[in-house]
Amino acid sequence: QFVLPVDYPPRVTVGVVATFMSAFMLMVFYYVLPPLGGSCPLIVKYYGLTLVMTVLSIALSGVLVRLAKEQLEVISFPPPAILKSILTGPLATVLCVRTMADKVGKGGGNMGNEDEILGESKGFQHEWLLLATAVDRLAAFTYVIIFSIALSVATGPLQ
Numbered sequence: 001q002f003v004l005p006v007d008y009p010p011r012v013t014v015g016v017v018a019t020f021m022s023a024f025m026l027m028v029f030y031y032v033l034p035p036l037g038g039s040c041p042l043i044v045k046y047y048g049l050t051l052v053m054t055v056l057s058i059a060l061s062g063v064l065v066r067l068a069k070e071q072l073e074v075i076s077f078p079p080p081a082i083l084k085s086i087l088t089g090p091l092a093t094v095l096c097v098r099t100m101a102d103k104v105g106k107g108g109g110n111m112g113n114e115d116e117i118l119g120e121s122k123g124f125q126h127e128w129l130l131l132a133t134a135v136d137r138l139a140a141f142t143y144v145i146i147f148s149i150a151l152s153v154a155t156g157p158l159q
Contacts, residue, residue: 001057002140006132007068015058022051042154049150053143060139064132078124079131087134095137100130 001018004011026047033041078084084104092101104127 001054001061002136002143006064006136007129009065012058012061012065015054015061019051019054019058022047022054026051046150046154049146053146057139057143060135064136068129068132079127083131084127087130091134095134097130097133097137100126100133104130 001011001014004014026044029041029044029047033044087095087097088101088104092098
């Protein structure tokens with residue numbers, strides 16, 4: 001889901017399919033694995049974490065898809081200047097959004113542009129798209145870290 005572009009609406013559908021698959025696997029494990037008394041099998045805990053993380057990623061993707069849409073009214077004003085300066089700085093290289101960040105003007109959008117005078121404020125949409133992409137990349141990084149930790153805990157030495 002994080003591989004797809006932020007402004008690609010079917011990415012939420014991918015998350016929903018992943019959620020259904022995680023729920024299906026949990027049900028399969030419920031019926032296949034024998035009861036262990038008071039403890040829960042590690043594979044069930046892992047797929048439970050998968051289910052929670054995919055639901056959270058669907059919610060985040062829904063917000064980011066909505067933020068990246070061109071017709072949204074929030075685009076009529078720029079994102080906060082501090083976020084804009086952070087995202088166009090060295091963090092853009094770290095998050096691999098440098099080409100997108102280079103397109104963002106450092107001076108505050110399209111003030112004084114003919115589109116602004118005509119009442120068609122379109123200049124801030126790219127800045128909001130940059131913000132949405134950066135949040136998506138940070139979420140993907142967090143997602144990988146959490147799953148790596150969960151996998152290392154689940155496959156660690158049994159005592």
